[in-house]
Amino acid sequence: MIRTTVVGEVWATRKSRGLEGRKLVLVAAGGDRLVVGVDVLDARVGQTVLVSWGSGARNVLRPGPDNRGVLCDAAVSLLADGSNDPGQLEGGQ
Amino acid sequence: MFIGRVVGSVWATVKWPDIRGLKLLTVQPYHLSDLVAEPGAEAARCHDLVVCADVLDAGVGDDVVVAYGHAARVALQEALGEQERPSTPVDAAVVAIVDRLDVDRRAVEQAGGPIP
Numbered sequence: 001m002i003r004t005t006v007v008g009e010v011w012a013t014r015k016s017r018g019l020e021g022r023k024l025v026l027v028a029a030g031g032d033r034l035v036v037g038v039d040v041l042d043a044r045v046g047q048t049v050l051v052s053w054g055s056g057a058r059n060v061l062r063p064g065p066d067n068r069g070v071l072c073d074a075a076v077s078l079l080a081d082g083s084n085d086p087g088q089l090e091g092g093q
Numbered sequence: 094m095f096i097g098r099v100v101g102s103v104w105a106t107v108k109w110p111d112i113r114g115l116k117l118l119t120v121q122p123y124h125l126s127d128l129v130a131e132p133g134a135e136a137a138r139c140h141d142l143v144v145c146a147d148v149l150d151a152g153v154g155d156d157v158v159v160a161y162g163h164a165a166r167v168a169l170q171e172a173l174g175e176q177e178r179p180s181t182p183v184d185a186a187v188v189a190i191v192d193r194l195d196v197d198r199r200a201v202e203q204a205g206g207p208i209p
Contacts, residue, residue, distance in 0.1 A: 005200055005203060007128065007196060007197055008128065008194055008195050008196035008197055008200070008201075009194075009195040010189070010193075010194060010195075011191070011192045011193040011195070012158065012189035012190055012191050012192055013192055014149055014189065014190040015149070015158070015188060015190070016149070016160075016168040016171055016172065016188040016189065017171045017172075018167060018168060018188075024158065024189070026096065026128070026194070026196065028125050028204030031125075031205065032125045032126055032205070033125065034122070034124055034125050034127075034128070035094065036094040036095055036096050036158050045200050046199065046203065054162065055163075068163070068167075069170075071160065071164050071167045071168055071171065072164055073160050073162055073163070073164035
């Protein structure tokens with residue numbers, strides 16, 4: 001998982017069936033890196049969140065062992081309220 | 094997943110049987126600094142290109158969302174029908190064609206800001 005900041009939203013009408021109805025957010029992933037994640041927690045732009053990868057991301061959308069068919073490789077799994085590490089929380093890296 | 098712009102396509106005559114019939118695109122990933130760059134400045138930046146399979150019929154110049162790994166193969170299976178293609182040697186696929194990006198400049202700067 002990484003702690004990161006939501007910097008924007010992605011709008012798309014033509015998408016894979018598995019992404020229909022899903023909200024996609026742009027998150028800064030450290031340095032100059034940029035990642036697109038599925039958001040089911042309704043994160044706000046500017047908010048610090050945790051993003052999970054791979055099967056961890058599928059568990060956010062559908063918990064359990066039977067989620068191999070879920071189309072997701074990155075998902076917002078937590079909205080951060082605070083941290084012991086204020087400098088990093090503000091910097092989002 | 095990541096977001097990028099389609100810059101070209103790849104074609105080949107010799108390929109693994111399970112990859113036959115798939116359209117392959119080259120995508121230039123966007124970086125954080127590209128979101129706040131002045132119009133026209135993006136051409137000066139050159140990033141590593143990613144080759145990905147495309148079943149949504151994206152074209153050169155489109156902005157697309159690309160999924161990696163197992164999620165990419167799930168997207169291909171959804172589009173190509175029920176038949177299992179477990180041996181498809183694909184690890185990146187276009188999963189959405191972007192209509193619009195809403196980017197908050199202040200959040201980008203807070204998150205690390207543009208790299209000079």
